[in-house]
Amino acid sequence: MQALFENISQINTMRYSPDHKVGARARLIEATGALVKKNGFAATGVDGLMAAAGLTSGAFYSHFRSKSELLEAIIENELKRSIELFSDKTREQAVAAIKGYLSPAHVAHPESGCAVPSLAPEIARASESTQYIFEQGVLELKDQIRKLVRDDAKAWSIVVQLVGAVMVARGLPSEQTRKALLKGVAQQVKQILEEGSGPS
Amino acid sequence: MQALFENISQINTMRYSPDHKVGARARLIEATGALVKKNGFAATGVDGLMAAAGLTSGAFYSHFRSKSELLEAIIENELKRSIELFSDKTREQAVAAIKGYLSPAHVAHPESGCAVPSLAPEIARASESTQYIFEQGVLELKDQIRKLVRDDAKAWSIVVQLVGAVMVARGLPSEQTRKALLKGVAQQVKQILEEGSGPS
DNA sequence: GTCTATAGTAAGATAGAC
DNA sequence: GTCTATCTTACTATAGAC
Numbered sequence: 001m002q003a004l005f006e007n008i009s010q011i012n013t014m015r016y017s018p019d020h021k022v023g024a025r026a027r028l029i030e031a032t033g034a035l036v037k038k039n040g041f042a043a044t045g046v047d048g049l050m051a052a053a054g055l056t057s058g059a060f061y062s063h064f065r066s067k068s069e070l071l072e073a074i075i076e077n078e079l080k081r082s083i084e085l086f087s088d089k090t091r092e093q094a095v096a097a098i099k100g101y102l103s104p105a106h107v108a109h110p111e112s113g114c115a116v117p118s119l120a121p122e123i124a125r126a127s128e129s130t131q132y133i134f135e136q137g138v139l140e141l142k143d144q145i146r147k148l149v150r151d152d153a154k155a156w157s158i159v160v161q162l163v164g165a166v167m168v169a170r171g172l173p174s175e176q177t178r179k180a181l182l183k184g185v186a187q188q189v190k191q192i193l194e195e196g197s198g199p200s
Numbered sequence: 201m202q203a204l205f206e207n208i209s210q211i212n213t214m215r216y217s218p219d220h221k222v223g224a225r226a227r228l229i230e231a232t233g234a235l236v237k238k239n240g241f242a243a244t245g246v247d248g249l250m251a252a253a254g255l256t257s258g259a260f261y262s263h264f265r266s267k268s269e270l271l272e273a274i275i276e277n278e279l280k281r282s283i284e285l286f287s288d289k290t291r292e293q294a295v296a297a298i299k300g301y302l303s304p305a306h307v308a309h310p311e312s313g314c315a316v317p318s319l320a321p322e323i324a325r326a327s328e329s330t331q332y333i334f335e336q337g338v339l340e341l342k343d344q345i346r347k348l349v350r351d352d353a354k355a356w357s358i359v360v361q362l363v364g365a366v367m368v369a370r371g372l373p374s375e376q377t378r379k380a381l382l383k384g385v386a387q388q389v390k391q392i393l394e395e396g397s398g399p400s
Numbered sequence: 401g402t403c404t405a406t407a408g409t410a411a412g413a414t415a416g417a418c
Numbered sequence: 419g420t421c422t423a424t425c426t427t428a429c430t431a432t433a434g435a436c
Contacts, residue, residue, distance in 0.1 A: 164361060267412065
């Protein structure tokens, strides 16, 4: 299973020449990623996806064999960015990233936020290879949080609180309720972080 | 805002004569609810929805003015059932319900499970009236959990851990990872429950 | 690589027979 | 209320010109 991951990564990496920093495909993945996080994958047509990148739908299939292949690429790209939010950071920076994740701004702007609260149910219905990529990303995210709490259970708890809080808050029309939820969850997450901050 | 809720509830209640316990509309909401939780709302057509109830698509609009009105009815119905899982229960029963929520069986069977981990992102993109119904349901769910922990922040934390854990676990192809996540979250939720179990 | 055009299918919704 | 048939639009995907 781990070997499969490595193969997928290799294929994706070697599809482009090393000196092309950001190709057309990468730009497509960026532009469509924002749209898909905002409006959902199933609800967005290929026409709309390509329009977001300033192109027409005919060009889509020069870059992806199918729409579902795009979802896979989006998940890979988006998860990488979410992971970077928590990696190679001081403890203070990581705690600030958690605070930002649980902010009203993140709730209000799915297009520039983490893909998990926007797309997780659609990932659960996607191909197995898409789910493998998702799993690798989630495990890496958990491991980054684990560095802060040095405990797997606590790390998992924080990960699901972050994504659960943002996902639920986005369905709440009342700002008051949204803020109460975010504040409550932030308080509990902070407590877990403090429990785990004994001597290194 | 509260008045709006009452009006919506009244309309829905008074649409049918009081002696009809379960009408055709209610059966439709049940049957389509399971399908929508499994496959997603946007991804499921009216044809498929009605086929799940043994009918054809033409009959759909005798019961709902639009597809989005159905989503609203499904959310209302499904949230009611999720709330009942935690209401009018002894402490032991409620704790057992939490354990069941975080079970592999719940992760494996979205069609018979809670609607929130299946549909929350689609609710976030739905009409404001659908979101009001969602908010009322989520608040009631939180208040049921609050009875166990007597603290709003802790109740919110548990709610988002439950829905976040199931939602993320459903995207993980490895049973090992799924179980580790569920076990870790269950452990942390249990700890919150024990913190809040002082003298009444 | 990107375009226009189009094939083929499925979508949401309506009309009228029964 | 439910059916079949249909309208209109949108969908995923492909073909061929540039």
